[in-house]
Amino acid sequence: MGPELSKQVSELLASWNNGDAKAREALMPLVYDELRKLAASHLRRERNDHTLQPTALVHEVYLRLAEQKNVQWQDKSHFFGVTANLMRRILVDHARAHLADKRGSGLPKVSLNEAIAMSRERPAELLALDESLTQLAATDPQQSRIVELRVFAGLTIEQTAEVLGISPATVKRDWNLAKAWLLREIEKAEPS
DSSP states (O other), X not given: XXXXXXXXXXXXXXXXXXXXXXXXXXXXXXXXXXXXXXXXHHHTTSXXXXXXXXXXXXXXXXXXXXXXXXXXXXXXXXXXXXXHHHHHHHHHHHHHHHHHHHHOSOOOOOOHHHHHHTOTTOTHHHHHHHHHHHHHHHHOHHHHHHHIIIIISOOOHHHHHHHHTSOHHHHHHHHHHHHHHHHHHHHHHSOO
């Protein structure tokens, strides 16, 4: 997203903050391509028979954004952070529904590498990662956001740094720390 477009997005977000519903409508065409790229990137890592397509995921994100009443948009980085979280919630909801249809309930224990890779055949790994991320967010929200942006929004180190307003070196460090923490938590939870 170029600087002019970025400025326009920030201005529309500010207008949306002030209750301008037309600003929300004008914003979506500007960010649609970027959101669709993020959705497509993430869905490539999902199971082959996933019922959501990138366009449907973006539309679901849009519907949930339209329901947001108390969000005070700070800038485009904040917007893309919120949309990454919404994509995570949508995909987790779909994974839960898929598992419920497939075999009832219960989440198997998986390794961090398996969870982060989010195998196409096992949506339960997405749920295990989501639960671990919720725990991580309680102790280190920034590390949790980094994992969320990298895994659920498919952002690179540099894109994550831009969204969070931190250096790429900090993202790399926290990414590695978060992966180590998640691995340790998953290993502790596994039966002996």
